[in-house]
Amino acid sequence: MSDTLYCYCCRTHHPKEQMRRFATRTGERWRCLRSIEAARARPDERDAFGRRQSELNRQTAVRVAERMIAPNLKYCLP
Numbered sequence: 001m002s003d004t005l006y007c008y009c010c011r012t013h014h015p016k017e018q019m020r021r022f023a024t025r026t027g028e029r030w031r032c033l034r035s036i037e038a039a040r041a042r043p044d045e046r047d048a049f050g051r052r053q054s055e056l057n058r059q060t061a062v063r064v065a066e067r068m069i070a071p072n073l074k075y076c077l078p
């Protein structure tokens with residue numbers, strides 16, 4: 001087991017080559033590259049990006065709908 005290190009993130013042992021020292025509030029721990037990469041692309045950040053994109057898409061859709069509906073509005077008004 002000398003070629004593995006304990007990964008505090010996965011709570012398991014990984015091969016040494018996949019491990020990097022990682023500074024935490026309580027000191028340095030070993031973390032595997034996979035968990036560091038996963039943390040870099042945190043789901044909440046991806047969601048925030050997705051929400052911004054959907055809001056933009058929604059606004060575009062509203063503008064397109066307004067352009068399509070507006071010309072007909074005058075026929076509906078008394």
Ligand SMILES: [Zn+2]
Binds near residue numbers: 008014034
């Ligand atoms: Zn790990």
